[in-house]
Structures are given as C-alpha cells and as structure tokens.
Amino acid sequence: MxxxxxxxxxxxxxxxxxxxxxxxxxxxxxxxxxxxxxxxxxxxxxxxxxxxxxxxxxxxxxxxxxxxxxxxxxxxxxxxxxxxxxxxxxxxxxxxxxxxxxxxxxxxxxxxxxxxxxxxxxxxxxxxxxxxxxxxxxxxxxxxxxxxxxxxxxxxxxxxxxxxxxxxxxxxxxxxxxxxxxxxxxxxxxxxxxxxxxxxxxxxxxxxxxxxxxxxxxxxxxxxxxxxxxxxxxxxxxxxxxSRDHDRDGIPSIYEDLNGNGDYFDDDTDGDGVPNFMDVDDDADGFLTRDEITYEVIENGVTVKKLYEFSAIPFCPGGSVKKHLDNSCH
Missing domain, CATH: 3.10.50.40 (Chitinase A; domain 3)
Structure with missing residues (x-):
C-alpha cells in the first residue's frame, strides 16, 4: 500500500x-x-x-x-x-x-x-x-x-x-x-x-x-x-x-470554483452538502446539469446532441447566472 x-x-x-x-x-x-x-x-x-x-x-x-x-x-x-x-x-x-x-x-x-x-x-x-x-x-x-x-x-x-x-x-x-x-x-x-x-x-x-x-x-x-x-x-x-470533470456533468471541474478562491468545496449552489464539482444537479431543480447544458443541432440531416463550452452556457431569460445554476428555469 x-x-x-x-x-x-x-x-x-x-x-x-x-x-x-x-x-x-x-x-x-x-x-x-x-x-x-x-x-x-x-x-x-x-x-x-x-x-x-x-x-x-x-x-x-x-x-x-x-x-x-x-x-x-x-x-x-x-x-x-x-x-x-x-x-x-x-x-x-x-x-x-x-x-x-x-x-x-x-x-x-x-x-x-x-x-x-x-x-x-x-x-x-x-x-x-x-x-x-x-x-x-x-x-x-x-x-x-x-x-x-x-x-x-x-x-x-x-x-x-x-x-x-x-x-x-x-x-x-x-x-x-x-x-x-x-x-x-x-x-x-x-x-x-x-x-x-x-x-x-x-x-x-x-x-x-x-x-x-x-x-x-x-x-x-x-x-x-x-x-x-x-x-x-x-x-x-x-x-x-x-484536469478532471469529477461528476461527469460536462463542465470541467476547474470551472466550478464560482467565487474563484481556489477552494472547490465551498461552491455549493443548492446547499445540499455536495460541492458543485461533485454534484450532478448543481441547482437541485430535478434536471441533470449535463442535460441543461446540452443543445441540439442538425448535421447532414441528423439531429446531434452537443454540450456547450463553459463560456457559451446560456443564462436564463432575465437571469444573472448560467442556466444550470438557476433552478427557476431549465
């Protein structure tokens, strides 16, 4: 050992x-x-x-x-x-x-x-x-x-x-x-x-x-x-x-330090005791984070699902945080 x-x-x-x-x-x-x-x-x-x-x-x-x-x-x-x-x-x-x-x-x-x-x-x-x-x-x-x-x-x-x-x-x-x-x-x-x-x-x-x-x-x-x-x-x-995506939600863990203080454990949007970089549903809205940052495009006549790059993840209408962190929309 x-x-x-x-x-x-x-x-x-x-x-x-x-x-x-x-x-x-x-x-x-x-x-x-x-x-x-x-x-x-x-x-x-x-x-x-x-x-x-x-x-x-x-x-x-x-x-x-x-x-x-x-x-x-x-x-x-x-x-x-x-x-x-x-x-x-x-x-x-x-x-x-x-x-x-x-x-x-x-x-x-x-x-x-x-x-x-x-x-x-x-x-x-x-x-x-x-x-x-x-x-x-x-x-x-x-x-x-x-x-x-x-x-x-x-x-x-x-x-x-x-x-x-x-x-x-x-x-x-x-x-x-x-x-x-x-x-x-x-x-x-x-x-x-x-x-x-x-x-x-x-x-x-x-x-x-x-x-x-x-x-x-x-x-x-x-x-x-x-x-x-x-x-x-x-x-x-x-x-x-x-670099890791610990919870495999499509967002690299390095981007889940929301306050930028280098402590990845104190960023817990839904307050459930599981930090965002380990949480498959960051805002506890019942929808997986991975699903919330997925979009569809047509390629060669076929519908293809893709993940947003972190910087391109959209905000909810009128919201101030990205949609996967806002349980008022999904």
Whole structure:
C-alpha cells in the first residue's frame, strides 16, 4: 500500500493493529493532540533543520545532510543557489460521508491552523500548473528530519483528489496527503512528455521542489515515519497533470470554483452538502446539469446532441447566472 493514502486510513490501520495486542493492557493508542500546539513545535523543528543541514544538487541526484564543516557547507537557510520560499497554507482535507445508501455529503477535517510551508524550487517546470483537484503524475522521495528516506517512487505514479463515491469518476488513483498535494501547485508539469507502453513517462523540464511539511499537513497522529507527530521532507517532481470533470456533468471541474478562491468545496449552489464539482444537479431543480447544458443541432440531416463550452452556457431569460445554476428555469 502506498504511504500517501489519506491520514484517516492510517489512523484506522493503527487502531486496528493496536487492537490485535494480546491483552487490553498492551493496547497502545495515540493521543490526539492540539493541532496548533503541535504546529508551533513543528515550526521550530523545521527551522532548526533548515539552519543545520545543507543541500547538494548533482544532476538529478539531490543530497540532504547535516552540516559537519561550516567552512564548506552552507545551510539550506543561508544558501543562495535555490531560493528558500514559504507560503501560508491551511489543511484542505475533505472526505465523503455516506448519508444513506445513495447520497453523500463532504466533511472537512477540523483544523483552523495556518501553516507555513517552506520549500525550495529546484526547477520551475515548463508545462502547465496543477490545481489541487487535478490528477497528477509525480515522482517523489520522502525523508524525516534525520535525513532518513522512509518512502520513494522515482518512476512516478498517478494520484487524484478527492475520493469519488458512487463510481462517478473512473480510474480513481490514490490520494496524497494535503501538504504534498498543495505543494504540487507550486511548480509546473514537464514541457515535453511521451508515455511508455508500461504507463510511465519520458519527460523534459519537469517541475521539482523540496517541501518541508509540518505534521499537520502530513500524517499528524499517524505513524508513517516511525512515530506520530513527525515532520517530513518531500522531494517532488511534477511530471504530468490531468484536469478532471469529477461528476461527469460536462463542465470541467476547474470551472466550478464560482467565487474563484481556489477552494472547490465551498461552491455549493443548492446547499445540499455536495460541492458543485461533485454534484450532478448543481441547482437541485430535478434536471441533470449535463442535460441543461446540452443543445441540439442538425448535421447532414441528423439531429446531434452537443454540450456547450463553459463560456457559451446560456443564462436564463432575465437571469444573472448560467442556466444550470438557476433552478427557476431549465
């Protein structure tokens, strides 16, 4: 099992493993700590790491190691070859919750902490930028703060977000943790890509960053790194990205961020708990969104159904929003 499955899966596995102990006295559970308190500790650990370790890049090979000679080794914090950047991020983990056998809503992980993510851009990349709900093909190498590798896949793998219930989107790949997924938006995919028969890629000028994740954007109470509440370092290469139509309603998901804030979960026109990019009937008027953006034309004497391009979807007469978002017409 890939180690980037969602945090709640790892917690479930940890609890399950603990329950297999010989007696109740032997059961080990991980206490859930305050996220803000843990982050303050993590930030200190990460900044100390950046000041006491160096990076060496030789072609495709990257070395992270502790400083033993201050005359020849410059800390990641002070080196100038790769600018050390930071960005403020919040945990964006959502998961589907089945309401009954046929309907679901999305629940957000309760986490109000604003995290500082430090990162180094090794290469910006020459292709398109990804968004957090794209499917991405990435290669990675993962370290703890002692520079020990705990996972890697240098060939690459597809991942997608979020988990799609009810089989709406075919070919669902595993999810990445929040910090990893958001880090992929800080670079661009490769400029030249060709796919091999085995599904891997040959590529040129792919984006590559080193991201230093506090545990709140990673595994938190999970124990992937050997123990809970551990920070992680990810060497990530973004090879390819694929835009999705998650609900297969004919509107690419990228166009369903109506307020343009980059959060695709807070756009829920009908207020049913399912965001528009996952909702097959955005305005709950009883007509599928796909049907509402379909029109008919005559080609060679035959009636053909087509989908409007997003920009061409009409408004209701006298309305101010596109017809699939207005339940007063259909």
């Amino acid at each position: 890939n180690r980037f499955f969602k945090l709640f899966i790892f917690i479930a596995l940890a609890i399950s493993a603990a329950n297999c102990k010989k007696s109740d006295d032997d059961v080990v559970t991980v206490p859930i700590r305050d996220r803000g308190e843990v982050y303050l500790e993590d930030k200190i650990k990460i900044e100390e790491y950046l000041k006491n370790n160096y990076i060496k890049v030789a072609g495709e090979e990257i070395t992270l190691d502790s400083i033993t000679d201050k005359n020849t080794q410059v800390s990641i914090w002070d080196q100038q070859q790769y600018e050390l950047k930071s960005i403020k991020l919040k945990n964006d983990e959502w998961k589907p919750v089945l309401v009954n056998n046929t309907t679901f809503k999305y629940a957000k992980l309760i986490d109000d902490v604003e995290y500082t993510l430090y990162y180094l851009v090794i290469n910006e990349g020459g292709g398109e930028k990804a968004i957090t709900i794209d499917s991405t093909y990435t290669a990675y190498k993962a370290y703890n703060l002692k520079n020990k590798v705990f996972d890697q896949n240098r060939t690459g793998m597809w991942s997608t977000y979020p988990t799609v219930p009810n089989g709406l989107m075919p070919g669902v790949a595993p999810e990445m943790i929040s910090g990893y997924r958001q880090a992929t938006t800080l670079m661009k995919a490769a400029s030249q890509i060709s796919q091999n028969p085995d599904g891997t890629f040959n590529y040129e000028n792919a984006g590559r960053i080193i991201a230093f994740l506090p545990s709140g954007l990673g595994y938190f109470a999970g124990a992937n790194l050997g123990k809970s509440y551990e920070c992680a370092i990810f060497d990530i290469t973004l090879i390819s990205k694929l």
